[in-house]
Amino acid sequence: MPVLTRLIPSPVVVDIRAGALDDLAGILADQRISSSGRLAFAISGGSGQKLREKLAPALTGADWYEVCDGTIDSAVKLADDMKGNRYDAVVGLGGGKIIDVAKYAAARVGLPLVAVATNLAHDGLCSPISILDNDNGRGSYGVPSPIAMVIDLDVVREAPVRFVRSGIGDAISNISAIADWELSHRIKGENVDGLAAAMARTAGESVLRHPGGVGDDEFLTVLAEALVLSGIAMSISGDSRPSSGACHEISHAFDLLYPKRAASHGEQCGLGAAFAMHLRGAHEQAGLFAEVLRRHGLPVTPDEIGFSPDEFVRAVEYAPQTRPGRFTILEHLDLTHDQIRDAYADYAKTISS
Numbered sequence: 623m624p625v626l627t628r629l630i631p632s633p634v635v636v637d638i639r640a641g642a643l644d645d646l647a648g649i650l651a652d653q654r655i656s657s658s659g660r661l662a663f664a665i666s667g668g669s670g671q672k673l674r675e676k677l678a679p680a681l682t683g684a685d686w687y688e689v690c691d692g693t694i695d696s697a698v699k700l701a702d703d704m705k706g707n708r709y710d711a712v713v714g715l716g717g718g719k720i721i722d723v724a725k726y727a728a729a730r731v732g733l734p735l736v737a738v739a740t741n742l743a744h745d746g747l748c749s750p751i752s753i754l755d756n757d758n759g760r761g762s763y764g765v766p767s768p769i770a771m772v773i774d775l776d777v778v779r780e781a782p783v784r785f786v787r788s789g790i791g792d793a794i795s796n797i798s799a800i801a802d803w804e805l806s807h808r809i810k811g812e813n814v815d816g817l818a819a820a821m822a823r824t825a826g827e828s829v830l831r832h833p834g835g836v837g838d839d840e841f842l843t844v845l846a847e848a849l850v851l852s853g854i855a856m857s858i859s860g861d862s863r864p865s866s867g868a869c870h871e872i873s874h875a876f877d878l879l880y881p882k883r884a885a886s887h888g889e890q891c892g893l894g895a896a897f898a899m900h901l902r903g904a905h906e907q908a909g910l911f912a913e914v915l916r917r918h919g920l921p922v923t924p925d926e927i928g929f930s931p932d933e934f935v936r937a938v939e940y941a942p943q944t945r946p947g948r949f950t951i952l953e954h955l956d957l958t959h960d961q962i963r964d965a966y967a968d969y970a971k972t973i974s975s
Contacts, residue, residue, distance in 0.1 A: 630817075631857040633748065635770035638846045640839060643673070643774035646738065647680045655736065655770060656710035659683030662733075663713045664700055664724040669740060670716050673777070677715075685709075692719030694726070694754040694761065701730035709733055711769065717741045717785070722752040725765045734769035740777050741785035742845055744792045744887050745825075745865055747771065748853030759878065767857045773846045775839055783919075784886060786836045786845065790918050791892025793848040794911060795869040796826030798895035801902060802867030802950035810949050815859045822855040822864035830914055867950045869895035874944035875937040876929075885927035892920050893927070897938070900969040902951045912973040922973055931970070935962045 650656040661684040714724025728735035806812040825848035834841030855864040872894030899908035912922040924934035
């Protein structure tokens with residue numbers, strides 16, 4: 623009987639614990655990612671430089687490259703600067719922007735990428751996608767997934783708490799995204815990758831149902847694992863579908879319509895997910911979303927991130943234009959401006975009761 627299976631693109635190392643960064647050199651050597659220590663580190667000018675001072679004594683063969691922003695130009699410059707050097711791997715040490723730049727640059731020069739996350743702001747840490755600013759705004763670029771994922775909880779705790787809260791919103795929004803994917807399957811016949819959906823849904827539920835808070839190591843571990851699983855789910859499906867539905871369309875609309883006022887990605891996605899669950903008639907689940915988001919200090923209404931109800935309605939109305947071809951509850955209902963306004967009024971009343 624033939625064995626019918628598939629290879630799952632995933633990191634060979636996932637190390638999530640307090641003190642993980644102290645063992646980085648040993649981890650890379652033990653896993654044969656870099657036995658020579660010839661590594662190219664991409665870091666930020668702020669927290670990255672401080673971590674460089676801590677790590678450099680144990681990584682004498684490494685070169686350090688400062689990344690100034692999260693643009694495609696910075697990613698291309700990093701790749702050009704690394705060319706001609708015999709590195710074993712590229713290490714993205716920092717938040718989402720640094721890791722996205724490092725992912726793209728590593729792909730461009732044909733080297734594996736080690737992602738060392740210093741915060742838990744979103745699920746792009748382990749995904750096969752780089753989100754980079756370009757002349758037209760912001761673009762998504764397909765790249766190989768990281769070969770290793772290292773998250774030091776001691777470092778994560780030193781980052782502003784808003785980054786953890788953002789990651790919570792992004793993780794919970796998986797549940798809404800999967801509901802949109804399944805809706806598209808029923809209405810449009812879109813194929814749903816069951817394994818990717820299961821991983822993304824499990825990741826979201828683990829955060830939604832966990833009783834801990836942002837200061838607990840146990841909760842931070844669950845959140846970090848959820849964000850890594852979400853990235854692997856996207857690798858399995860080959861796109862962002864397992865983690866991106868109406869929730870992300872609404873967030874993208876905020877970014878495009880109000881670029882100077884937009885909140886964090888996870889805050890907007892969490893709010894978008896709660897409202898999307900309400901739109902699909904899952905009022906009890908929408909209420910649970912709102913309850914958990916509130917408990918962790920995330921917004922559940924637009925005024926909590928500085929937007930009026932009318933501005934939120936405009937964002938929801940514009941949202942389907944941000945991802946042409948993607949089918950979610952927004953495209954399915956195809957609500958008018960007035961219908962969205964009425965739906966939001968009902969949502970606000972429901973979650974406040």
